[in-house]
Amino acid sequence: MEIKKVVVIGSGTMGSGIAAHLCNANIPVTLLDLKTEISEQARDKIYKSRPPLLLDKSKIKNIKVGNILDNFDEVKEADWVVEAVVERIDIKHDIYKKIFKERKKGAIVSSNTSSIPIKILSQHLSEEEKKDFCITHFFNPVRYMGLLEIVKNENNDLDKINSLKAFCETELGKGAIICNDTPGFLGNRIGVFAMQVAMNEAFKMKLSIEEADAIFGRPMGIPKTGVFGLYDLIGIDLMADVLKSFIKELSENDPFQVVAKEIPLVKKLIETGYTGRKGKGGFYRVNKTGEVKVM
Numbered sequence: 001m002e003i004k005k006v007v008v009i010g011s012g013t014m015g016s017g018i019a020a021h022l023c024n025a026n027i028p029v030t031l032l033d034l035k036t037e038i039s040e041q042a043r044d045k046i047y048k049s050r051p052p053l054l055l056d057k058s059k060i061k062n063i064k065v066g067n068i069l070d071n072f073d074e075v076k077e078a079d080w081v082v083e084a085v086v087e088r089i090d091i092k093h094d095i096y097k098k099i100f101k102e103r104k105k106g107a108i109v110s111s112n113t114s115s116i117p118i119k120i121l122s123q124h125l126s127e128e129e130k131k132d133f134c135i136t137h138f139f140n141p142v143r144y145m146g147l148l149e150i151v152k153n154e155n156n157d158l159d160k161i162n163s164l165k166a167f168c169e170t171e172l173g174k175g176a177i178i179c180n181d182t183p184g185f186l187g188n189r190i191g192v193f194a195m196q197v198a199m200n201e202a203f204k205m206k207l208s209i210e211e212a213d214a215i216f217g218r219p220m221g222i223p224k225t226g227v228f229g230l231y232d233l234i235g236i237d238l239m240a241d242v243l244k245s246f247i248k249e250l251s252e253n254d255p256f257q258v259v260a261k262e263i264p265l266v267k268k269l270i271e272t273g274y275t276g277r278k279g280k281g282g283f284y285r286v287n288k289t290g291e292v293k294v295m
């Protein structure tokens with residue numbers, strides 16, 4: 001399989017991380033979003049990021065940016081189109097309709113969804129289109145997280161899926177695993193569950209955010225950010241969306257149902273724009289002097 005050009009749709013946390021990672025692997029990439037300014041800002045962030053997302057800053061010229069409406073022609077030339085827009089099924093469906101109308105014959109189309117089952121993502125695709133559609137679930141931050149989940153559907157051309165896996169391993173340096181369409185796939189089924197348990201316990205024990213992160217971070221294998229810091233990094237709103245679509249797929253008696261109940265503080269943070277690092281701040285807030293304040 002030859003992947004010489006990739007289009008990433010959605011220039012947020014994940015789209016920009018995926019674009020930077022492809023750029024490091026010398027693969028030309030176009031980053032699209034609703035507005036050109038959003039993609040431009042994403043490219044700017046990639047350029048200036050600390051720790052650096054780009055290994056060689058001069059390669060930034062290999063990332064083209066634009067808005068999806070005026071630059072949809074880019075999709076026609078891509079060997080792989082990665083959808084990394086918000087976790088909204090209606091928006092994703094709409095985008096697939098457009099991509100499949102324009103894409104190059106045989107080009108791979110994948111979603112970076114963290115929680116929507118592939119049977120739902122692909123429900124409006126034809127049998128032929130499904131052959132080239134899968135989930136490629138990169139983890140955040142893309143440059144540093146080794147795992148990549150590839151979720152297949154029942155119509156996939158398995159040779160193609162295996163080639164994509166090989167490409168992601170050799171060219172992108174990922175530890176790629178092929179998963180079935182189970183709720184939360186593998187990483188999130190374990191990881192999100194553990195994070196929710198830790199959050200519930202922290203509130204029950206009346207720990208401060210800092211205390212909780214100091215206690216739970218290291219044993220859970222997230223010593224740098226801890227649990228709450230990771231919520232801020234991932235996006236508190238996104239985690240809430242993930243939980244909602246995740247629990248819909250589980251049985252009523254699944255222990256996750258109790259753990260995943262909405263927490264009032266989380267609801268309040270989302271409603272007031274404290275969605276994490278991408279918003280006004282999150283559990284950890286950054287004040288004007290850049291100092292981190294804990295709630």
Ligand code: NAI
Pocket residue numbers: 009010011012013014015032033034038068083084085086087088091095112113114115137138139140233234235238278
């Ligand atoms: P985000 O909110 O940071 O970025 C989403 C971007 O999509 C925004 O820039 C928004 O303007 C754009 N967008 C919305 N509608 C669009 C449309 N119709 N056309 C083009 N662009 C559009 O979201 P994030 O966190 O990057 O998540 C993207 C996907 O990756 C989601 O499916 C999420 O579940 C998944 N994911 C997120 C992870 C995380 O840690 N944030 C980790 C792994 C997967």
